Each structure stands twice: as structure tokens, then as C-alpha cells.
Amino acid sequence: MAEPLVELAGVEHRYRARKADVPALGPLDLRVGAGEFLVVVGPSGSGKSTLLRLVSGFERPTTGVVRVLGDAPVPGRDVGAVFQQPRLFPWQAVAGNIGTALRWAGVPRRDRPERIAALLDQVGLAALGKRRTWEISGGQQQRVAIARALAARPRLLLMDEPFAALDALTRERLQEDVRSLTGEERGVVFVTHSVDEAVFLATRVVVLSDRPGRVALDLPIPLPRSGVPADELRGSADFAALRGEVAAALRAVAA
Amino acid sequence: MAQNEPRRTRPVLLRVAAVAVLSAIWQALVLAEFWPPVVLPGPAQVWDQLLAASDSGNGQGGYAGSTVAERLGVSLRRVGLGSAYGVLVGVVLGLVMGLAPLVRAVAEPFVTFLRALPPLAYLSLLVIWFGIDEEPKVYLLVVAAFPPVAVATAAAVTGVNRQYVEAARALGAGRAGVLASVVLPASAPEILTGVRLAVGVAYSSVVAAETVNGADGIGGMVLNAQRYNQTSVVLLGLVVIGLTGLLIDTAILALQRAVSPWRGRA
Ligand SMILES: Nc1ncnc2c1ncn2[C@@H]1O[C@H](COP(=O)(O)OP(=O)(O)OP(=O)(O)O)[C@@H](O)[C@H]1O
Ligand SMILES: [Mg+2]
Numbered sequence: 001m002a003e004p005l006v007e008l009a010g011v012e013h014r015y016r017a018r019k020a021d022v023p024a025l026g027p028l029d030l031r032v033g034a035g036e037f038l039v040v041v042g043p044s045g046s047g048k049s050t051l052l053r054l055v056s057g058f059e060r061p062t063t064g065v066v067r068v069l070g071d072a073p074v075p076g077r078d079v080g081a082v083f084q085q086p087r088l089f090p091w092q093a094v095a096g097n098i099g100t101a102l103r104w105a106g107v108p109r110r111d112r113p114e115r116i117a118a119l120l121d122q123v124g125l126a127a128l129g130k131r132r133t134w135e136i137s138g139g140q141q142q143r144v145a146i147a148r149a150l151a152a153r154p155r156l157l158l159m160d161e162p163f164a165a166l167d168a169l170t171r172e173r174l175q176e177d178v179r180s181l182t183g184e185e186r187g188v189v190f191v192t193h194s195v196d197e198a199v200f201l202a203t204r205v206v207v208l209s210d211r212p213g214r215v216a217l218d219l220p221i222p223l224p225r226s227g228v229p230a231d232e233l234r235g236s237a238d239f240a241a242l243r244g245e246v247a248a249a250l251r252a253v254a255a
Numbered sequence: 256m257a258q259n260e261p262r263r264t265r266p267v268l269l270r271v272a273a274v275a276v277l278s279a280i281w282q283a284l285v286l287a288e289f290w291p292p293v294v295l296p297g298p299a300q301v302w303d304q305l306l307a308a309s310d311s312g313n314g315q316g317g318y319a320g321s322t323v324a325e326r327l328g329v330s331l332r333r334v335g336l337g338s339a340y341g342v343l344v345g346v347v348l349g350l351v352m353g354l355a356p357l358v359r360a361v362a363e364p365f366v367t368f369l370r371a372l373p374p375l376a377y378l379s380l381l382v383i384w385f386g387i388d389e390e391p392k393v394y395l396l397v398v399a400a401f402p403p404v405a406v407a408t409a410a411a412v413t414g415v416n417r418q419y420v421e422a423a424r425a426l427g428a429g430r431a432g433v434l435a436s437v438v439l440p441a442s443a444p445e446i447l448t449g450v451r452l453a454v455g456v457a458y459s460s461v462v463a464a465e466t467v468n469g470a471d472g473i474g475g476m477v478l479n480a481q482r483y484n485q486t487s488v489v490l491l492g493l494v495v496i497g498l499t500g501l502l503i504d505t506a507i508l509a510l511q512r513a514v515s516p517w518r519g520r521a
Contacts, residue, residue, distance in 0.1 A: 056425060076427030087422040090517035091440035100436055104427040134520040152427055 003070055005156050005187045006032040006055055010064035012212070013050050023212040024050045027064065030206070030215065034155070036187045037179070039198040041246065042208030042216075043254050048191040051213070052158045055189065056081050068156060076104070080154030084161045086145040088133040095120070095129035098148050105152035119147040123177065139170035146178070157181060159190045163197070175200055176230050195250065199223075199243045200234060207249040217249035296487040301494060304487040308476075318488065319479055321471055327495060330461050330472035333389075337396020337464075338457045342450050345401035349408020349446070354434075359409060370402040374460040378467065387468040392461075399460040400453040407449025411442035444515040451507045458500045 012026035025047030032038050040048050053059040054066050057073035069078055088097050095116050102112045120126050123143040128136055136144070142162055149157060159178070163171045179201050182188050192198055198205050199221060207217035221242055223233060233239060278298050284290075285297035292300070308318035317323060348366075352359040374395055381391040381398075415438050423437045462474030469475045473492055480488035512518075 058421065058424075075421075075424040079425070081422075081425040083418070083422065085418065087418050089419060089422075089437065089440070090520065091443070091515065101426045104423070104429075104432055106427075132517065134517065148426065 004031040004033045005036075005069060006030070006189070007067045008054070008061075008064065009067075011054065011061045011066060012063045013047065013054060013059065014062045015050075025054075025213045026061075028214055032156075032187050032189060034185055034187050035182055035203070037182045037190065037201055037203045038188065038206060039190045039192060039202035039204070040206050040208060041192060041195065041198050041250060042213055043210050043250075044193075045211045046208040046253075047211060047213035048208060049160055051208075052081070052160050052189065052191060055079065055156070056158055076152075078154055079156045079158060080149035080152060082142070082145050082149050082157070082159040082162045084164050086133075086138075086141040088141055088144055088148070090133050092133070093129065094125070094131050094133060094136065094144050097133065097144060098151055101148045101151035107151075115151070119151060120144075122150070123147045137170075139166050139174060142166065142174065143177075146181075150181075155186055157186065157188045159188065161191055161193065164193070171197075172230070179225070195243055195247045196234070198246060199239060200230075205242075205246050207246060207253060209253040216253045217246070219245060219249075293484065293486055296490060300487045301490045304491045305495075308488070308491065318476055319470065323473070323476075323491070323495060326471065326473045326476050327499065330465070330474060330496075331499070333392050333396060333464065333472065334454070334457050334461050336393045337461075338400050338450075338454045340393070341397045341400025341453055341457060342404050344397065345404025345449065345453060346408050346446060348401065349405040349449075350412060352405065352409035353412025353442075362405075363409075366402045366405050369398060370406070373463075374399045375463045375466070378463060382467055391467070392464040392469060395464045396457040396460055400457040403452035403456060404446070404449040407452070408442065408446050411445035411449075412438055414445070415441045444511060444518050447507065447511040447514065451504060451511070454503055454507060455500065458496070458503065462496070 008028055008030040010026075011028045011030075012023070014021040014023045016022075028051075040051060042048055050059065054061055055068065055073060056079050057068075057075045057077075060066075066073060073079060088094075089100065092100060098116045098119050099112050102115055103109075107115060116129065117126065120129055123146055125136075125140060125143055125147070128140065133141060133144070146162070162178075163174055166174065175197060178188075178190075182203070190198075190201055192201075202221045203225075205217070205219045205221055206215055207219075208214065209216040219242070223236075223238060223242070228236075282298050285292070285295060289295075296304075305323060307313060308323045311317050311322050317325065321329075348362065352362050377398060378391070378395055381394050385391040385394060419437050419441060420433055423433050428436065461472065462477060465472040465474035466478060470479060473495055477489050477492035477496075480486075480492065
């Protein structure tokens with residue numbers, strides 16, 4: 001088998017708290033390959049954000065190993081991240097936020113304007129480059145955050161409840177855009193609380209158990225990735241069956 | 256520093272009106288003759304004094320050798336130099352303090368100690384060390400100006416939202432990138448609040464600085480006039496210092512708004 005993008009082997013994580021350590025995650029074994037869209041769901045506090053922080057390199061596992069493309073992860077290398085809040089830099093305009101990301105990604109100055117335009121276009125905000133970050137809606141801000149995370153063309157994209165703060169309609173529209181972010185080279189790990197969102201986006205859903213999170217269900221989602229309109233897909237019997245399966249697993253771990 | 260927020264808008268009209276009302280009250284007090292004119296001259300006398308002291312052909316070259324404008328220029332140059340170096344020292348020291356907790360632990364008591372001293376108290380020391388020329392006057396203002404900037408900068412740097420720093424690192428920023436593109440811009444508004452305080456402190460210390468061989472400045476004029484009981488000249492000096500101070504503060508406030516239009520919005 002080809003080298004996985006992400007590999008977690010025997011990973012456990014505990015946070016140091018004042019009195020006792022808090023076991024947050026694991027033990028956990030998990031592999032994510034290119035082309036996979038892995039969606040992680042689980043009860044609140046089951047360690048989903050912790051999992052992403054381990055993979056992005058912001059946190060080291062207490063035991064076990066995390067590898068991204070065969071190496072210990074380093075923030076900003078190979079991995080892009082989108083957080084629940086857009087975290088755009090308000091001291092820069094929309095285009096400037098993406099330009100800075102391109103600079104950090106090592107893109108030469110003369111190539112940046114074109115890449116900024118292409119990235120803005122990709123998230124449907126071609127006209128908004130000059131706006132200040134507070135002059136666009138929450139959904140648009142999150143699109144900019146996605147464009148910014150894509151600037152470095154990361155092999156792996158991590159998204160932690162990126163749509164949690166958005167209204168239902170904006171959320172569905174963004175889901176349709178994000179669904180196509182995987183590619184031959186790229187994988188996505190996406191965290192959500194919404195079972196619908198999970199089944200719609202994923203090629204594979206992992207349900208984590210209650211704290212400390214372990215894999216309670218690892219379910220492939222064999223729904224078509226293209227050719228079927230989103231509404232039709234969401235209304236299909238296959239979709240409903242998969243959703244039922246994930247929801248049942250979630251109920252079981254929460255009980 | 257957070258309590259020193261710039262207000263959204265302060266209409267110019269309101270400010271002008273306030274000055275007019277104060278002048279009217281002043282004039283009324285003078286007209287009521289509670290005190291003899293030597294003790295409290297009116298706005299009109301101060302105005303006449305301004306005209307006289309601005310006339311370089313009046314036989315004494317304005318007032319005691321220089322016009323008000325020349326004196327103001329000399330003092331502003333001192334304030335400008337002192338504040339500029341003070342801000343430079345303050346920002347650099349503040350950055351280091353904010354980034355290195357150890358440096359902060361060592362430097363903070365020292366900075367706070369300096370801050371508590373009235374400038375006149377260390378002027379003597381500066382005069383002994385550096386003589387009575389221009390340097391000790393500027394040094395005095397530097398010493399007066401840098402602590403508020405250092406304190407504000409250190410606080411701003413430690414207070415930078417970690418979420419921004421993490422976002423930057425997730426985008427591949429190194430230490431220099433985080434410093435230049437996140438920490439500095441995020442701290443800029445608070446640093447500028449420190450600069451406002453610093454320039455204010457420097458300006459209010461210029462009179463102290465000019466007590467030793469500084470007769471050519473506006474503070475020197477006030478001290479000289481005090482010696483001869485020329486109340487209207489003293490008042491003229493105070494008004495000139497106060498008004499220019501107000502102008503400078505307004506300019507810094509405008510700069511702060513221009514540099515950080517996002518303040519309070521993100
Ligand atoms: N910095 C920290 N220090 C101590 N404990 C922490 C820290 N961060 C998280 N935890 C604990 O670790 C556990 C897992 O947290 P985590 O944020 O990964 O959960 P989550 O699955 O993302 O939850 P949610 O769905 O609410 O976002 C929780 O019990 C939490 O309280
Ligand atoms: Mg979380």
C-alpha cells in the first residue's frame with residue numbers, strides 16, 4: 001500500500017491538569033490516505049480537536065507516534081488548517097490575508113497576485129479581495145480562511161467544525177464546495193457534530209467514543225462524489241441508511 | 256492600557272466650543288475683578304502678550320531674545336527628539352520584555368521605578384553626568400518617555416491573541432514571520448497608546464528640562480517670566496504648551512485610527 005498521508009499508531013494523549021492528568025484521546029490507530037475525506041464525529045470532549053492538534057503538530061502525543069508523510073508533523077508543513085473561527089488577520093484586507101499565506105508558503109512576490117485571484121475565485125469571492133475582513137459575512141470569512149489554508153497547496157487539510165457558526169443555508173452551500181477539496185494528492189480530515197454533514201462530505205466516517213476517544217465505528221461512505229446533485233444525494237435512501245448507522249453509533253457511545 | 260481607548264468621534268466643533276466657553280468664563284472672572292490683573296490677566300492681555308512676544312522687531316527680539324514661535328520650535332525639537340528615541344528604546348525593550356519572560360522579570364521593576372520618579376528628580380543627575388548643553392535635556396525626555404512605551408508594548412505583545420499566532424504557524428510562518436506579520440500589527444494600537452502617553456509625558460517634562468540652561472525654549476520663557484512676575488507671559492506659555500500638546504495628541508490619535516481601523520471590530 002502507498003504511504004499514508006497520516007498514520008497514528010498506538011496514540012494516546014493526556015493533558016496535564018492541576019491535580020491529575022486528563023486522558024483526552026486514545027489509544028488510537030488510524031490511517032488516512034490521499035483522496036480520502038475522513039470525517040470524525042463524537043461526543044463533546046471525546047478528543048476530536050485534540051486529534052487534529054496532534055496531526056497538525058501543535059501537540060505531541062503522550063504515547064505512540066503520529067506521522068504525516070512519514071515524519072513527525074511540524075505546524076505549517078504539508079498540513080493546512082481551518083478552525084471553527086476564521087481567524088483572519090483584521091490588520092489585512094481579504095487579499096492581503098491570502099497574500100501573506102502565499103508568502104509563508106514561499107510563493108515569489110510576482111506570482112502572488114495571480115494566485116490570490118485564483119484562490120479567491122475558487123471559493124467564489126473573486127470580487128471581495130479589497131474588503132476588510134469585518135466587511136464580509138461570517139460565511140465569506142470562512143471561505144477566505146479556506147482559501148488561505150489552500151494557499152500552500154497542503155497535502156492534508158484539517159478542518160475543525162468550520163461551519164458550526166454558520167446558518168443552515170450557507171452551511172449547505174459551503175459543504176458542496178468543500179466536498180471537492182480532496183484530490184489524488186490531497187486528503188481531508190474534518191470534524192463535525194452534524195451527522196448529516198459527516199455523511200454528505202465523507203468518503204469515510206469515524207465515530208469516536210466518549211472521553212478518552214477511541215474508534216467506535218469506522219465506516220466507508222460509498223456515495224457518488226460527482227454527477228449527482230447535492231439535494232438528490234441528501235434525499236437518497238443510501239444517504240438515509242448511512243446517516244442512520246452513524247447516528248446509532250453516536251447514540252451508543254453517548255449512552 | 257485598555258482603559259485608554261480612543262473615542263469613536265470627538266467632533267471638532269465640540270472641542271472649539273469647550274475652549275470658547277472656558278475663555279468666556281476666564282474673561283468673566285477677570286472682569287469681575289476678584290483678583291488684581293497682575294495675579295490673573297485676562298485672555299485679551301495674554302493675546303496682546305502673544306502678539307508682542309511674536310514680534311522679533313520689538314527691541315528684545317520677541318521675548319527675552321526669541322519669539323514665541325522660535326521658542327516653541329526649540330522646545331518641540333527637544334520633545335520630538337526625546338520622544339523619538341524614547342519610543343524607539345521603549346518599543347525595543349517592550350518587545351524583548353514581552354517575548355522573554357525572564358527579561359521582563361528583570362526589567363519591569365526597573366522601568367516601574369523610573370516611571371515613579373518625577374523628571375526633575377533625575378535632572379540633577381543628568382546634569383552632573385552630561386553637563387548643561389542640549390544632551391541632558393533630550394536624555395531627560397528620553398528617560399521620561401520610554402517607560403510608558405515599554406510597558407504598553409510588553410503588555411500588548413503578551414496579550415496577542417494566541418489564535419492568530421497559531422493560525423500563522425499553521426500557515427507555515429516562522430518566528431520572524433509571526434513577529435512581523437502578527438505580533439507587531441496586533442500590538443500596534445496598544446503600542447501607539449503608549450506612544451501617546453510618552454509624548455504627553457515628554458511634553459510635560461520639557462519645562463523641567465529647560466530649568467537648567469534652557470532659556471531659549473518655551474519652558475524657559477515660563478521660568479523667566481515667573482522670576483519677574485509677568486503673569487500674562489506665564490499664562491501665554493501655558494496656553495501655547497497646552498494647545499500644541501492637544502494638537503500633537505490629536506495627530507497621534509488620528510495616526511492610531513489610520514493604522515488600526517480594525518480596532519474594536521475584530
Ligand atoms: N489545553 C487543555 N488542557 C487540559 N485539558 C484539555 C485541554 N484541551 C482539551 N482538554 C480536555 O481534553 C478532552 C478532549 O478535548 P477536545 O477539545 O479534543 O474535545 P472535542 O472532541 O474537540 O470536543 P468538542 O466537540 O466540544 O469540541 C476534554 O475533556 C477537554 O476538557
Ligand atoms: Mg473541538
